[in-house]
Amino acid sequence: MAETSNRIVVIGAGFGGLEAAMRLGNSAARVTVVDQRNHHLFQPLLYQVATALLATSEIAWPIRHLLRRYRNIEVLLGTVVGVDKDVKTVLLEDGAVLPFDQLVIATGARHAYFGHDEWEPFAPGLKTLEDATTLRRRILTAFERAEREKDPARRAAWLTFVIVGGGPTGVELAGTIAELARNTLPGDFRNFDPADARVLLVEAGPRVLAAFRPELSDYAAKALARLGVEVLAGQAVTDVSSGKVALGERVIAAETVIWAAGVQASPAAAWLGLPPADRAGRVKVEPDLSVPGYPDIFVIGDTAMVMSEGRPVPGVAPAAKQQGRHVGATLLARLAGDRTPRPFRYRDQGSLATIGRKAAVVDFGWIRFRGGLAWWLWGIAHIFFLIGVRNRLAVALSWLWIHTTGSRSARLITQRDIAQRDPAAEDG
């Protein structure tokens, strides 16, 4: 084939895209990685930035620095607005056109409001570093407002935190906000006791951590209750507006509502002119992760609806990484002239979730455990998966410090002026 046949474009440098690119590092391919942000983000710890436990720089790394040693890889900061799957080009927002021979789309997902996008200003989600610092500002500002509020009902609303969605992110957020109120903040305020803050975790399904076995869900619910979190399972949010959340008839006055439910895939299906495969807007792919009819275009991670052994692959970091590695290997084989389709098979490496700084649940399939040991395992695993010795040291130091002293190092209200006091106005 001609020299131009090995141009590979990877869109998105999350877990999947980064793995695919690294697999192609120092190969004969000419690889271009495009991302609209300059950093790869360790999303599983994003909730710790939102709750002032970790600094932003502890969980994010410049993409081009991560790929610097691969001389055949170029990193572009840019926003993709379209893909021409027949002419084989990627169109960027600034008008640039990137031709490709093979394309990997790994553009992830955002939280979804199930057709209620009007709730977003009142119930922001957590997918980016900016989301995390926005949530951090809102949570910390709520306590500041409570300190200045003289009306008891208004103060109670500032001290009520509702987390919607009982998956790992929701459970982890609820646990750390409860600990913030009960362990970190007492003594800092004069006009109320931060321990009076209410943290509610609302889950539409029958139990939290639905991806785990029921006994681990039960354990998590009890551990949350011990931290003071009120778990409202089997209750769906029917409306969110400024300062209020409705669960059917019941209306909760809460100034801080956090959305940790639902998934909306990136608009890759629209770029490709394909019908979305499901409500989340994902792209249906062949067993080898390529788009039906377009064997040179792959979609992986949260953007793809992938089946493995008859079951849908969950939208978790290890699955995205495995898919990235798989597509990388497929593309390497093609560079060597082997175009045999290679079906992807998901290996479930188990699930982990923490509840505060003392409890966790771990389910490896063949073994399940919970409690303090699970927490340590969770911590060690996450430090191991962080990129770079420096970040491992920094996060280990932060956690050790928090664990020993209870005080949090990143309690910063940034980005907006304090003058901007209406939480609805700022995003609306």
Added chain:
Amino acid sequence: MAETSNRIVVIGAGFGGLEAAMRLGNSAARVTVVDQRNHHLFQPLLYQVATALLATSEIAWPIRHLLRRYRNIEVLLGTVVGVDKDVKTVLLEDGAVLPFDQLVIATGARHAYFGHDEWEPFAPGLKTLEDATTLRRRILTAFERAEREKDPARRAAWLTFVIVGGGPTGVELAGTIAELARNTLPGDFRNFDPADARVLLVEAGPRVLAAFRPELSDYAAKALARLGVEVLAGQAVTDVSSGKVALGERVIAAETVIWAAGVQASPAAAWLGLPPADRAGRVKVEPDLSVPGYPDIFVIGDTAMVMSEGRPVPGVAPAAKQQGRHVGATLLARLAGDRTPRPFRYRDQGSLATIGRKAAVVDFGWIRFRGGLAWWLWGIAHIFFLIGVRNRLAVALSWLWIHTTGSRSARLITQRDIAQRDPAAEDG
């Protein structure tokens, strides 16, 4: 006197206000500290956040946490809009009114554009954490744009960094940006060599670091030149617009211009209905730091024009701290019934400035030195002055890491979407 005579309000929790409040901690006074931000900021290291060396949380601490052990001190997050010096009240933006018996105004200063505020969007300054992350975004984005730019002249403009003002902040910024380009970034880009970046330091006066002795200024200029910084002393900026800086006839094409010149005091003079004492808008104070005719209102730090032994006190952190301690002691004496005016006397503890990560200048008056030893002294002094063991450890780790590996941990482009690509548009 009545019980209400010991209400003390401190506006601003920078170096001066925090010291004053701490001095009054656990006294008979009822102290309210008002700040428009929730954090005390270690401004001398702000340039390291702007240049991706340190994380935001390493140099900022929640004010109320710093003051938590003083049960007589209340911290309010709020923006002051006025002071009634006769009725003795402070007015907040949200309409709240804080009565006081004694008032300490310690609201600092911002950079000034000498009547050219229209330059600000093109040449942002560095006073707050948001300023620092904005500068960090601009500096890092400039390299990203250079990677995508095909026109050599446009690329050169993206790779030209102009710092206006040759004081310690300007010198430190120029040195660290030069090191970023020459030590940290090479290898990360494919389409240009980051070491080709130009860093220009423009100083209207005859030499950089004018507050130091001429031989230390000379040394600093030579150390900057060794790092590749072009020092343009004796040249005044006559215009700044999008992508351009004019120094009289000479026009430099530069997409990144940073303002490190000039000082504009907070609007305390306007609040008090007093004529500003100088061009920077500072408030003239009596030898005991009180406002003439208003012995119960003190103005300290960068907001005050203070004379000590016939000479103006410089606007540096140690001076603000000394003034805060002085006013704190004065107020304590008043609580004990002693209203004798106590004149403030500034003790010059010397000046320090770094040039990159290997050189520094130190002038203690009785001894001056420079070079590697001065750098270590600078580093140790700054770690010592940081608040809290955790931050000392974290900053020491960050610096050790940077010093050993040359790589920077906080290379994050945040806050704005990458879609926003016109640096002039975002602030304009």
